[in-house]
Amino acid sequence: MKKWLFILFCIPGLIYSQQVTQNIRGTVRDAESNQTLPGATIMLFSDTVFLTGTVTDDAGAFRIESVPVGRVNLVARFIGYKDYTIPDLVVTSGKEVILTIALEGSTQALNEVQITAYRKGEVINEMATVSVRSFTVEETDRYAGSRGDPARMASNFAGVQGADDSRNDLIIRGNSPIGVLWRLDDLDIPNPNHFAIAGTTGGPVSVINNKYLSNSDFFTGAFPAEYGNATAGVFDLRMRKGNDEQYEFSGQLGFLGTELFAEGPLRADKKSSFLVSYRYSTLQLFESFNIQIGTQAVPQYQDAAFKLHFPTKNGSISVFGIGGISNIDILVSDFESAEDLELYGDSDRDQYFGTSLAAGGVSYGHRLGSKAFGKLTLAYTWQDNHADHVLVNRDSSFAITSMVPNMGYFYRDQKVSLLYNLQYKFNARNSFKAGTNVERLFYHHLDSNLNLATNVFENRYNYRGGALLINSYLQWKHKFSDDFSIVSGLHGTWFTLNKNSKALEPRIGLSYRLDEAKSINAGAGLHSQLLPSYQYTFQRLDAEGQMERINEDVGLLRSVHSVAGYEQLLGSDMRIKLETYFQYLYDVPVEILPSAFSLANEGSGFARFFPGPLENTGTGKNYGVELTLEKYFSKQYFFLVTGSLFNSRYTGSDGVERPTNFNGTYAANILAGREFKVADRHSLSGSIKSTWAGGRLASPVDTAATIAARELIFIDSLTNTIRLKDYFRFDIRLAYKINAARVTHELAIDLVNVFNVQNILGLTYAPNPTDPSVSPVQEAYQLGFLPIFYYKIDF
Incomplete structure (x- = not known):
C-alpha cells in the first residue's frame, strides 16, 4: 500500500517534469504561381543556433515533431528562391x-544559408513595394491597447491614428476613414464592426476575431492595382483553414465577451x-457588478465565423463566412436627475441603435499547369443599420413633460459578388x-424625421434600387535582378448608377536593395472611391414638390498617391x-452652394451627414514624413517607435483652403514589451504603449441656431479654426501564460488610459433643463481609464 501511495504521489511531479512539446507543420509554395514546392528545406533555430530541420514532401508539406514550447526562428529555403524567415515563432502546448x-x-543561385537578418514584416502580397506592413495574429494580442483588434493594432504604425478611443476608425496620413477598404479572402466586405454607422469603416468592437486570421497585409498608400474603391488604406485579411489532422478547441472569458x-x-x-468561432458580449454581466464599461448604456453584441476547406486534385474548395449583430439603447428618460446625464450620446433624447452584418461565399482555387493558379469566388454580403431617436422634453424640475419621435432610419445594403483572380509566372523574372470583380448591389434605405415646421413625423425618403460595380485589374512584376524590381498595373472601376463613376488608374511601384542591409522603394498611382451609398439615394422635395435624388449623379472621389521610402x-x-x-485629392464632392463642406472631412464618429446638392469640384492634399524604429521580438523583448509629421488640407466650394478635420499635424507612439520566463512552462509578458498626437480641430457653434434645431449647428465660415488640446494616452498590458501538457492557459489584462487623461473628443449638444443658464454646448471627452481582461484556454 505504501508503495502505491508513493507512486501516486510522484505521478503529478513526473508528468510535470516531462518536457512539453508541440508540432510545427505546413506547406511551402511559390509566391507568384501558388505551386507547391517539393524538396524545400525547413530549419529551426534558437537565435542563430541550429535546432533541427526537415524537407518538404512531394506535396510540398513538411512536419517537425517534438519542438519544445517557447519561441524559435524558422528558415525556409529552396534552390532558385529567396530564403524566407519567420522570427519569433511562438510554440504553445495547446495548438x-x-x-x-x-x-x-x-x-540567381543562392549561397549557403546565413542568419544575418530576420527581415520580419515581409508582406504576403508579392506585388506590394511601398507603404505596406504585414502583421501576425500574435501582434494583435501582444501590443498594449490593441485588444486583439487588427485596426487598433495598426494605429501603432507610422502615419496611422485612431479617430476616437471608443471606436477603431483609422486616420491614415490625414485621410478620412471613409477611404479604408476591408478585404477578407479576396472579398471586399462591408464595415466589419459592431455598432457601425452607415458609410463608415470603423466601430467600437470588431466583428473579426483574430483567432481565425492568418498573417495579413495592411497598406497605408500607393497600393497595387488589385485594390480599388479606396483612397486611404487597405486591410487585406486572410482566414486560415482549420487543423486537418486533430481537433483543437479554445475558450475565452473576458470583458469583451x-x-x-x-x-x-x-x-x-x-x-x-x-x-x-462564436462570441457573445458579457458587458451586461460586468455592469451588474458595478464595473464601469465606459458608458451607462450596455452594448449587446454577438458574432460568429466559419471556414470549411476541401482539397481537390488540382486545388481546393473553401466555404467561409463571418457575421455579427449588435444593439444598444441609450435611455436618458430613465435618468432621475441632471447629474446622471452622460455625454456619450445626446442628452435630450432616447436612442435605439442596432446593426447586423453577414459576409461569406464559396471559392475554388485551382492550379493551371505548373505556372498558373486561378481562384473563382461567389459571395454575398449584407449590412443593416437602424436607429430611432425620441426627444425627451423635461421641465425645470427634470420631470418628463413629453416624448416625441424625432428621427428614425433603416439602411440595408446587399451585394452579390462574382470574382476571379489569375496568377501566372512566366519565368524567374516575370x-x-x-482579376475582375463583378458586384450586384441592392439598396433599401428608409429615413424619417420630425418636421419642425409641422411637428409631424414623416418619411424623408424610401428608396429601393441597385446598381452594378465592376472592378478589374492587371499587374506585371519584372525583376531586373534580385535587388531591383518594378511592379506596374492598371485598375479599372465602373459604377453603373450614374455616368460619372468610371475610372482607369495606372499604378507603379519599385524596390531597389542597395546592399544586404539597405533598400529604397517608391510608388505612385491614381486611386478613387465611391460615396457612402446613402448619399446617392438620399431624396428631398424639389421646387415642384417632387422627390428628387439630389446626389445620384455625383462622381468618384479621386486622388494621386506618391511615396518614397528608405529602409x-x-x-x-x-x-x-x-x-x-504627397497625396493630391481632386473631384472631391463638395456642396454646389458655396460652403466649407467636403467629403474629405466626413467618416468618423457616430453620425451620418446630409449635405445639400454636391458636385465634384473640391480638392485636397496630404503630405508628410514618417519614421519607424523597430526591434523585432528577440532576446525576450521588442520595441516599436513611430513618428509622423504631416499636413492635411482641403478646399471647399467657397474657395477657402482649410485644415481638414483630421489634420493633427503630428503623432508619435512608443511601444515596448518584454517576456520573462517565470518557471519551466510559465511565462510573464508585459508591454506598454504611449501615444501623443496633435489636438483635434473644431468649429465655433452658432448657439441660437443650435438651440432651435436641437443639434449642433456650426458657423460654416469658421470651420476648423479651433484647435483643441493635444492628445495623450498611456496603456499597459500584462499576460501570464502556462503551457501544460496539451493545454495552454493565458490570463491577461489591458489597462487602457492608465492615467485617466481627459482627452477631448469634440463638442456635443447637452442642454440642462434644470438650469437653462448653462450652455447647451459642452465638451465631450474620450474614454477614461478602462481595464480589459480575459482568461483563455487552448487545448
Missing part, C-alpha cells in the same frame, strides 16, 4: 503550429477541415496577375524606416 510559406523566386472556438478534420483521410537593417533584429509622401 499545433500550421504554416503556409510562400517563397519568392530568385534570379465569451468566446468559443473549434477546429479539426472533417475527414482526416481527405485532409478536409473545419473552423468555427510574373503576372489579373535599413540595424543588425539582425532591428530596422529603421523613413517614408515621405
Whole structure:
C-alpha cells in the first residue's frame, strides 16, 4: 500500500517534469504561381543556433515533431528562391503550429544559408513595394491597447491614428476613414464592426476575431492595382483553414465577451477541415457588478465565423463566412436627475441603435499547369443599420413633460459578388496577375424625421434600387535582378448608377536593395472611391414638390498617391524606416452652394451627414514624413517607435483652403514589451504603449441656431479654426501564460488610459433643463481609464 501511495504521489511531479512539446507543420509554395514546392528545406533555430530541420514532401508539406514550447526562428529555403524567415515563432502546448510559406523566386543561385537578418514584416502580397506592413495574429494580442483588434493594432504604425478611443476608425496620413477598404479572402466586405454607422469603416468592437486570421497585409498608400474603391488604406485579411489532422478547441472569458472556438478534420483521410468561432458580449454581466464599461448604456453584441476547406486534385474548395449583430439603447428618460446625464450620446433624447452584418461565399482555387493558379469566388454580403431617436422634453424640475419621435432610419445594403483572380509566372523574372470583380448591389434605405415646421413625423425618403460595380485589374512584376524590381498595373472601376463613376488608374511601384542591409522603394498611382451609398439615394422635395435624388449623379472621389521610402537593417533584429509622401485629392464632392463642406472631412464618429446638392469640384492634399524604429521580438523583448509629421488640407466650394478635420499635424507612439520566463512552462509578458498626437480641430457653434434645431449647428465660415488640446494616452498590458501538457492557459489584462487623461473628443449638444443658464454646448471627452481582461484556454 505504501508503495502505491508513493507512486501516486510522484505521478503529478513526473508528468510535470516531462518536457512539453508541440508540432510545427505546413506547406511551402511559390509566391507568384501558388505551386507547391517539393524538396524545400525547413530549419529551426534558437537565435542563430541550429535546432533541427526537415524537407518538404512531394506535396510540398513538411512536419517537425517534438519542438519544445517557447519561441524559435524558422528558415525556409529552396534552390532558385529567396530564403524566407519567420522570427519569433511562438510554440504553445495547446495548438499545433500550421504554416503556409510562400517563397519568392530568385534570379540567381543562392549561397549557403546565413542568419544575418530576420527581415520580419515581409508582406504576403508579392506585388506590394511601398507603404505596406504585414502583421501576425500574435501582434494583435501582444501590443498594449490593441485588444486583439487588427485596426487598433495598426494605429501603432507610422502615419496611422485612431479617430476616437471608443471606436477603431483609422486616420491614415490625414485621410478620412471613409477611404479604408476591408478585404477578407479576396472579398471586399462591408464595415466589419459592431455598432457601425452607415458609410463608415470603423466601430467600437470588431466583428473579426483574430483567432481565425492568418498573417495579413495592411497598406497605408500607393497600393497595387488589385485594390480599388479606396483612397486611404487597405486591410487585406486572410482566414486560415482549420487543423486537418486533430481537433483543437479554445475558450475565452473576458470583458469583451465569451468566446468559443473549434477546429479539426472533417475527414482526416481527405485532409478536409473545419473552423468555427462564436462570441457573445458579457458587458451586461460586468455592469451588474458595478464595473464601469465606459458608458451607462450596455452594448449587446454577438458574432460568429466559419471556414470549411476541401482539397481537390488540382486545388481546393473553401466555404467561409463571418457575421455579427449588435444593439444598444441609450435611455436618458430613465435618468432621475441632471447629474446622471452622460455625454456619450445626446442628452435630450432616447436612442435605439442596432446593426447586423453577414459576409461569406464559396471559392475554388485551382492550379493551371505548373505556372498558373486561378481562384473563382461567389459571395454575398449584407449590412443593416437602424436607429430611432425620441426627444425627451423635461421641465425645470427634470420631470418628463413629453416624448416625441424625432428621427428614425433603416439602411440595408446587399451585394452579390462574382470574382476571379489569375496568377501566372512566366519565368524567374516575370510574373503576372489579373482579376475582375463583378458586384450586384441592392439598396433599401428608409429615413424619417420630425418636421419642425409641422411637428409631424414623416418619411424623408424610401428608396429601393441597385446598381452594378465592376472592378478589374492587371499587374506585371519584372525583376531586373534580385535587388531591383518594378511592379506596374492598371485598375479599372465602373459604377453603373450614374455616368460619372468610371475610372482607369495606372499604378507603379519599385524596390531597389542597395546592399544586404539597405533598400529604397517608391510608388505612385491614381486611386478613387465611391460615396457612402446613402448619399446617392438620399431624396428631398424639389421646387415642384417632387422627390428628387439630389446626389445620384455625383462622381468618384479621386486622388494621386506618391511615396518614397528608405529602409535599413540595424543588425539582425532591428530596422529603421523613413517614408515621405504627397497625396493630391481632386473631384472631391463638395456642396454646389458655396460652403466649407467636403467629403474629405466626413467618416468618423457616430453620425451620418446630409449635405445639400454636391458636385465634384473640391480638392485636397496630404503630405508628410514618417519614421519607424523597430526591434523585432528577440532576446525576450521588442520595441516599436513611430513618428509622423504631416499636413492635411482641403478646399471647399467657397474657395477657402482649410485644415481638414483630421489634420493633427503630428503623432508619435512608443511601444515596448518584454517576456520573462517565470518557471519551466510559465511565462510573464508585459508591454506598454504611449501615444501623443496633435489636438483635434473644431468649429465655433452658432448657439441660437443650435438651440432651435436641437443639434449642433456650426458657423460654416469658421470651420476648423479651433484647435483643441493635444492628445495623450498611456496603456499597459500584462499576460501570464502556462503551457501544460496539451493545454495552454493565458490570463491577461489591458489597462487602457492608465492615467485617466481627459482627452477631448469634440463638442456635443447637452442642454440642462434644470438650469437653462448653462450652455447647451459642452465638451465631450474620450474614454477614461478602462481595464480589459480575459482568461483563455487552448487545448
